Structures are given as C-alpha cells and as structure tokens.
Amino acid sequence: MRADAKKNYDRLLAIAREAVIEHGADASLRDIARRAEVGMGTLYRHFPTREALLEALLSTDLDALTEKAKQLQATTSPADALATWFREGVAFTRTFGGVVDLMASALDDHDSALHASCTAVRSAGALLLERAQEAGAARTDIDGIDLFALMASLAWLGDQPAFASRVDRLSETIANTILA
Amino acid sequence: MRADAKKNYDRLLAIAREAVIEHGADASLRDIARRAEVGMGTLYRHFPTREALLEALLSTDLDALTEKAKQLQATTSPADALATWFREGVAFTRTFGGVVDLMASALDDHDSALHASCTAVRSAGALLLERAQEAGAARTDIDGIDLFALMASLAWLGDQPAFASRVDRLSETIANTILA
DNA sequence: ATATATTCGGAGCGGTGCTCCGTTTTTCAA
DNA sequence: TTGAAAAACGGAGCACCGCTCCGAATATAT
Numbered sequence: 087m088r089a090d091a092k093k094n095y096d097r098l099l100a101i102a103r104e105a106v107i108e109h110g111a112d113a114s115l116r117d118i119a120r121r122a123e124v125g126m127g128t129l130y131r132h133f134p135t136r137e138a139l140l141e142a143l144l145s146t147d148l149d150a151l152t153e154k155a156k157q158l159q160a161t162t163s164p165a166d167a168l169a170t171w172f173r174e175g176v177a178f179t180r181t182f183g184g185v186v187d188l189m190a191s192a193l194d195d196h197d198s199a200l201h202a203s204c205t206a207v208r209s210a211g212a213l214l215l216e217r218a219q220e221a222g223a224a225r226t227d228i229d230g231i232d233l234f235a236l237m238a239s240l241a242w243l244g245d246q247p248a249f250a251s252r253v254d255r256l257s258e259t260i261a262n263t264i265l266a
Numbered sequence: 267m268r269a270d271a272k273k274n275y276d277r278l279l280a281i282a283r284e285a286v287i288e289h290g291a292d293a294s295l296r297d298i299a300r301r302a303e304v305g306m307g308t309l310y311r312h313f314p315t316r317e318a319l320l321e322a323l324l325s326t327d328l329d330a331l332t333e334k335a336k337q338l339q340a341t342t343s344p345a346d347a348l349a350t351w352f353r354e355g356v357a358f359t360r361t362f363g364g365v366v367d368l369m370a371s372a373l374d375d376h377d378s379a380l381h382a383s384c385t386a387v388r389s390a391g392a393l394l395l396e397r398a399q400e401a402g403a404a405r406t407d408i409d410g411i412d413l414f415a416l417m418a419s420l421a422w423l424g425d426q427p428a429f430a431s432r433v434d435r436l437s438e439t440i441a442n443t444i445l446a
Numbered sequence: 447a448t449a450t451a452t453t454c455g456g457a458g459c460g461g462t463g464c465t466c467c468g469t470t471t472t473t474c475a476a
Numbered sequence: 477t478t479g480a481a482a483a484a485c486g487g488a489g490c491a492c493c494g495c496t497c498c499g500a501a502t503a504t505a506t
C-alpha cells in the first residue's frame with residue numbers, strides 16, 4: 087500500500103469510528119469523507135461497501151469476543167463460561183448503535199464483509215453452549231443459532247431508548263433460562 | 267371532509283398498505299404518492315408524518331390486540347390468557363416489516379402518532395401480566411414494560427431473515443420463562 | 447352563477463449512496 | 477536527477493430520498 091493511501095485509510099477509519107459512535111451504523115458516508123478531508127472516491131476505494139467499513143471498525147472487537155469464548159472454555163466451568171460470555175456478547179454492541187441489524191443480516195449473506203467475523207462469533211458461542219449442554223448445565227432445546235438470536239435481540243433492545251435501561255436485567259433472566 | 271379529499275385519502279391508504287407490505291416500514295413515500303396518482307402535497311396533508319400514515323394502517327390491528335387482551339382476561343385462566351396474548355402480540359408484526367422499531371420509539375415519544383395505540387397495547391398486556399402474577403402464575407421480577415420489550419425483541423427477530431424461522435419456538439421458550 | 451374555502455400537484459431544496467474519470471501524486475528504474 | 481508508469485486522489489454527476497411551499501384547480505355554499 088502506498089504511503090499516502092495508508093495515511094488516508096487510517097484517517098478514514100478514525101473519523102468513521104467517531105461518526106458511527108455518534109450517529110450509529112447508518113452515519114453519512116459523505117460526511118465521514120468530508121470530515122476526513124478526503125473525496126468520495128477515496129472512501130469507496132478503501133471500503134467498497136458500508137459493511138466493509140464497519141468490518142474494519144468491528145473486526146478487532148468481534149475477534150476479541152471470539153477469543154474470549156475460547157479463554158472461558160479453557161478456564162471456567164461450562165455454566166459460568168456460557169453465562170459470562172452471553173452477558174459480554176450483549177454488552178458488546180453498546181459502543182456502536184444499530185450495528186446488530188447488520189450483523190444479523192450478515193449471518194446468512196455470504197457476500198457481506200461482516201460474514202466471516204459474525205459466523206466466527208456464532209460458532210464460538212455454539213461451542214460454549216454445546217459444552218454446557220453436555221455437562222447438563224444448559225437446556226438442550228436450543229442451538230448455537232438460537233443463542234446468537236437471543237443475544238442479538240437483547241442487543242437490539244439496547245438500541246431502543248425505551249428499553250435500554252432494562253437490558254441488563256432481562257439479559258440475566260434470559261441467561262438463566264438458557265442455563266435452566 | 268370534501269368528497270375528493272376522502273377519495274384520495276382512501277386511495278393513499280390502500281396503496282400504502284401494499285407498499286409497506288412489500289417494502290417494509292421505510293417504503294418510499296414519494297413512490298406511494300406516485301402509485302396513488304397523487305402529489306406529494308396531498309400525501310403530506312393527509313399524513314403529516316410517516317408515523318401518522320402507519321398509525322392509520324396499524325390502528326385497527328393494534329386496537330384489536332388491545333381488545334383481545336380484555337377478552338382473554340374475561341374468558342381464560344390468567345396463565346393461558348397471558349401465554350396466548352403474548353404469542354399473538356409477537357405474531358402481529360409479521361404482516362408489515364420493520365414496524366416494531368417505530369413502535370418501540372413511539373412508546374416514549376409522546377408526539378408520535380403511534381404513541382397512543384402503542385401505550386394502549388402495553389397497558390393491556392400489563393394488566394394480563396399483573397393478573398397472572400397475582401394468581402401466582404407468572405414470575406414477579408418483570409413488569410408490563412419488560413413484557414412489551416420481550417414481545418418487541420421477538421418481533422424484531424421475525425424481521426431478520428436469518429432468525430425468522432426460529433421465532434415461534436423461541437417465543438414459546440420465553441413465554442414459558444415468564445410463566446415459570 | 448358566483449364567490450369562498452379547500453384541496454391539489456409538483457417544482458424546488460438540501461440531503462443521501464454510489465460511480466466514473468480527468469488530475470495529481472508517489473514510486474522506481476534509468 | 478529525471479522521467480515515465482502505476483497508483484491513488486477528489487469531486488462532479490446521477491438518481492433517489494424526505495419534506496415544504498404556493499399558484500392553480502376544484503368542490504361547495506350561497
């Protein structure tokens with residue numbers, strides 16, 4: 087990558103982070119380019135789709151979530167590992183608003199730039215769930231996709247001002263249901 | 267209301283119903299006006315906001331949901347009434363896509379045209395929940411807003427193609443958790 | 447038939463996502 | 477150091493969006 091290209095890439099990513107924190111996942115791309123003092127062409131060359139931009143923003147966090155699952159699996163009891171990771175997964179989306187919609191649609195869209203990261207998270211969670219199920223610590227009538235669905239729907243609740251304050255308690259309730 | 271005005275009003279509502287079923291709650295208003303062979307001014311005079319248009323589309327269904335709660339309260343056991351109504355509430359959003367987001371934000375936006383209908387639904391559900399709680403049939407660590415939140419999040423799941431097929435089963439699970 | 451009150455329609459404004467291409471800048475070999 | 481090839485740049489332009497505003501058209505009441 088050419089030196090000036092890398093400079094613009096980094097600058098775009100930094101500005102995009104601010105913009106998405108402030109305005110959510112559908113922040114204006116034109117505004118991001120403007121604030122980064124860069125043309126639209128430059129933005130689109132580096133990030134051909136909105137998903138590509140968000141993937142660059144989220145990938146480290148998503149990978150960390152995947153990694154966290156493996157750590158918990160190695161160090162904690164099946165039930166605690168699942169419960170802790172579930173809470174963490176719901177809390178994750180708190181930084182950026184409206185991201186969970188894109189993650190949900192990325193799951194069954196193989197062409198989405200977010201597809202790989204999201205399926206990795208889902209798989210990591212599925213492993214935790216299966217281990218808990220084998221240990222008799224989690225109900226057996228749900229699977230990894232259900233787990234992701236429940237996490238996503240709670241994350242969506244967190245995006246709704248009317249419900250945000252109740253997410254922590256409801257997450258606890260749902261987590262206990264899964265472990266029941 | 268003048269005769270031609272009523273004609274346009276009805277026509278707009280009919281076309282809007284088709285458009286929202288086809289494209290969801292953020293269907294193009296310009297396109298609705300075009301298909302109804304009406305100018306933008308006409309559309310905005312009859313429905314000053316998008317919420318107003320959706321309110322006109324949803325009000326009968328929302329009122330029916332509110333009414334259904336009262337019927338169930340009068341005819342069915344507390345537990346069954348709550349469970350049945352919960353399922354019905356989740357299923358309701360299936361007709362139009364993306365409506366649940368607007369309903370959620372309408373809850374704490376007193377100026378939204380959907381505010382009244384949505385709070386009515388919430389209150390009706392809250393009564394069912396309280397009756398079940400008093401009968402010892404429902405857990406007591408959630409309230410009417412939590413109930414609405416859970417219904418809304420499951421409705422949101424139904425809007426996500428990746429999860430839609432699991433909504434019925436997960437609704438059952440959550441309903442049982444509430445009754446537990 | 448006329449006058450008044452209503453309703454109509456669409457041009458226009460500022461915004462969006464996205465593409466395309468002439469211009470500029472970097473790089474690297476001669 | 478220089479010059480040409482390669483790479484990246486930026487923004488004008490297109491089609492769409494929500495929304496407003498107002499002169500023209502139309503229905504109603506007298």
